[in-house]
Amino acid sequence: MAVILDILVQLGQLLLVLLLAPLLTGYVRKIKAHLLRRRGPDLIQPYRDLHKLLRKEVVLADNASWVFRTAPYLIFATTWVAAALVPTFATGLVFSPAADLIAIVALLGSARFMLALAGLDVGTSFGGIGSSREMMIASLAEPALLMIAFTLSLLAGSTQLSSVATYMAGPAVGLRVSLAMALVGLVMVAIAENARIPVDNPATHLELTMVHEAMILEYSGRHLAVIEAAASLKLLLYLSIIGCVFAPWGVAVAGEGFAAYAASLPAYVIKLAAGGFLLAVFETVIAKMRVFRVSEFLGAALMLALLAALLLFVSRGT
């Protein structure tokens, strides 16, 4: 009975992230519009977009192969599973031992691998430009993320996100230089991975600067809807990771009962809202950079993460 209840809570999180993700995207757009003194679309506009796209027919390029047609579902599934394994409102959910932080990073890598292949499938120059740049960005962002995972796990003695969140909420953690560097690095990686300004612009089809949009240029209808949902899920996932590690307050522990969940859910939503707000502000005040400056931006993130881990390696143990 307890196991069934645990699984139900886990399924609840699966549904929660899926339902919240478009709202988060809509919210960030709304804040950005307000900051530009526009009224902006409704909060629920992303749901309408998804609904519209889902009902439309798919226009496939002549030589699109099965990779092109299956990739959206695989990308969506991997991202969804990864997002469901990150602690959101509760830690220690029943599936969370399946993947630690390293495995979650690798799951996102799987999704990116499929997306980059889908970009190359039709054989257009824009698809290629997107895939090539995405893999260049990933070649720096992924090691940075792994080094951040190293830093956190050295502190908490675990790569399991649940344990990390519990440790960060506990009294043992103090103000640490490593943590600050890891936070800055993580935010930089999150910006790059989610194709936000200054690395990429999610709202543009300006040929020479786009990365993510270039890869999905040939997608339409339900395929595009599924990919957009995956992108929203990825943003939610990164904000959840940052939230559960660096703002671990008000997170329930699995098995505490529904009263605890009822208290931790609003806390989670508030954290997402705060994260989304900061993201919107940051995107508004900064300018898009040239593609080959991105390597410097992410190189800095990688160096920060490496330094953070190195400091801990040296200061830990005897």
Place this chain on the structure above:
Amino acid sequence: MALDVVLWGVLTLFATGAAAVAGARRGSTSTFVYAVALVVSMVALCMAVWTLLVDPAATPTVSLPIGLPWLGAHFRLDALAAAFLVVVNLGGATASLYGLGYGRHEEEAGRVLPFFPAFLGGMNLVVLADDAFTFLMAWEFMSLTSWALVMAHHRQPGNARAGYIYLLMASLGTLSLLLAFGLLAGPAGSYTFDAIRNTQLSTTVATAVLALTLLGAGSKAGLVPLHVWLPLAHPAAPSHVSALMSGVMTKVAVYGFVRIAFDLMGPPTWWSGGVVLLFGGASAVLGVLHALMEHDLKRLLAYHTVENIGIIFIGLGLGLAFAANDMRGAAALATTAALFHVFNHSVFKSLLFFGSGAVLRSTGERDMERLGGLIHRMPYTAFAFLIGSAAISALPPFNGFVSEWLTFQAILLSPQLPQWVLKFLVPAIGGLLALSAALAAACFVKAFGITFLGRARTSLAQDARETDRLSLGAMFVLVVLCLVAGVLPAYFIDALAPVVQGLVGAQMPRQSAFAWLTIVPIAESRSSYNGLLLFVLIAVAASLAAYVIHRWASHASRRSAPWDCGFPDASAATQYTAGSFAQPIRRVFGSVVFRAREEIDMPQPGDSRPARLHVHLHDLLWDTLYAPVAKAVGITADVLNRVQFLTIRGYLTLVSGALVALLVILAVWQ
């Protein structure tokens, strides 16, 4: 029993090789040779698996009265040998199955068939050898037979040079191992491994042995900077032999290193771990960067072997460092990671070479810039290659990820190491490992995307046909193994437990005992991974999404010209090429590592020749390490060349001068 069966099998392989010399011109010989090799490899594989799983404690030995008269030939099958025997014979069996189909179209059958079974037999013998003489004989036999296979197509441009460099490096390696065994045996000259195990080494001798072993086994495995022959020689051989060389022979080299460094040398020292880590880290990153710059499909795969050997050596180096500090559990974790990666790499590298062989056969082309769109013409090969690419890029839920994940877990245990050098070194190596994993994904997006996706760039790719069923069978066996080892790693880790117990004196906790087949290297609260659950979740989520959308939203689709932002171009030349795909990464990393330089050749107005972009890359290791040596040898040869054309007076003067000089030296010496 198991050992006898395997030795009889090796004898059968040698006999088959000899018989193939006689019947090389007949068409049926090919089928006969590969069928025998397949059966023998399968039997040996079963024996090895049985030894490893059922009876790892029994270490049967056999000594035969061949070889040196006072020594004889000793063979022994312990858990370590059994584990590598599995790798050798799994690779041998799939390569033979592939060869049954692929080898039928071999033009130079007489140059391949006699050597293929002999090569397999040689690799088996290296793993079974229990004295230094037999080991070195088998090692050299393996080198020479593989050299003969590299030279099978010796008239193709570049292959002769590849064979020449391979022969030089192989000789250097064997020479180093010969000296290493000489030092290990000590002045008493006891060459059986049992006697060597009981010999105590002084620090100086141990240092020399480790250096010589790294040189000998490392050059065969392809450790940077001894890798130069590998990307030349592996692609030159027929594809199933390339698979054997890259997937299996490099593992036999790893076996040589493990046997000497972990088993024969006695307790390790911490700095030996540090040195191995350094070479491993350098190999991992340089290997994958070279692979990214490469447009030849088979050479790209060969460079990737360098990367994976680096990952294996990172695990082994950690194992040595932990074992030296008596951190047994951590040493067991690191060594298990390395050995599991040995198995995994042999599986997916064989698979990828088989795939590239299928492409080569149906198009006659290895250059990715002239391929493209093969997924439409060769769907099964494309699927197999895709799975292999995902596995080698360390993507869950496939097997490559599990062994890299275990290596990361071992790295995270290293702050407890007391040595400061290691405290600084290990996180840096961890960073390099993370970098190489990300770059590997980029590299295989390129390899698969440019070769199999997009539009056909030449008529060769346009007219490609799917390869034969037997070759496909061999590939799909390996595809299944990639997935099985990825989702059920617990059983593989448990199978390696007796091996690791023998090497470092501890083993990982029994993995198949944990609930839901989760793997837990140290403790549940610390880290855990469940490939099976991830695989099931992804499969269910993807099917559910597809079902729900097709059922309730829309399932209509229509074909049309590509959109491409409104400017679709009919020419396939407008696609991204391998060179353009790698360009951003070349700009970021290549300017330092390769001193990459781009040169734009823009014709003057009115000039009708096309504009060109030239890219210049330098292999700095070749330029600094090998080119000066080659140059010195050349200069010396030029100087000595004059001696060949003296007059008779000149020769008489030379001879008497030499005689006088020697007498003077002798007189001074006395």
